Amino acid sequence: MTTEQITPLIMSLLSALIGGGVVALVNHLLTARRERSRKLADLRIQTLIDAWRKIEASVIPPNDTSYRDMNSISDGIEGAIASIILLGHSNEVKLAEEVCRDFSSGKGVSVDLLLKGLKSSIRRELGLKGAVGENFHLRVYRDKQK
Structure with a gap:
């Protein structure tokens, strides 16, 4: 060649x-x-699910007079709000900030809008249809006399 x-x-x-x-x-x-x-996306979804669970667990029914460990509840809420501010989208961060402002001002704090926003966002990111209806919180109290 x-x-x-x-x-x-x-x-x-x-x-x-x-x-x-x-x-x-x-x-x-x-x-x-x-x-x-x-x-x-996976980290964000898991973190927001954990935050939703902590905040949802903190909801106390209006007539509940039973003993609740308020320290663990407040720690859970603080961590959940911090996670939302860190990894949430702007509308979720805005709702979390509103909860913080209401809490700081001494007003009664309602987390319903935050829970609805988180639920909607999580379901959308998971590709699920939007859930209709109000937030429902189930509380089961065990008898402490065993």
Whole structure:
């Protein structure tokens, strides 16, 4: 083979290797971005579910006079609000801030709007249809005399 015959073969081989390398690099970068995005979404959803559960557990029925461990409830709410402010979307952060302002001002605090907003957002991100109706809180009290 002469140099004139080898040069096109080498050029063909080099262009194939470079093209394949570029495609592999772009594929890797897009896959890494998609994985980061999915991990963030999973973290956000799990964190908001945990926050929703803590806040929902703190809701005390109006006529409840039973003993509740208020320290663990307040710790749970503080952590939940912090998680929402850290990972929530702007509307969720706004609702969490409203709860904080109401609490700080000494007004009665209602977390119903925050719970509805979280529930709606979580269901939307999980691809579920919106739940209709008001928030419902089930409380089961065990007899302490056993």
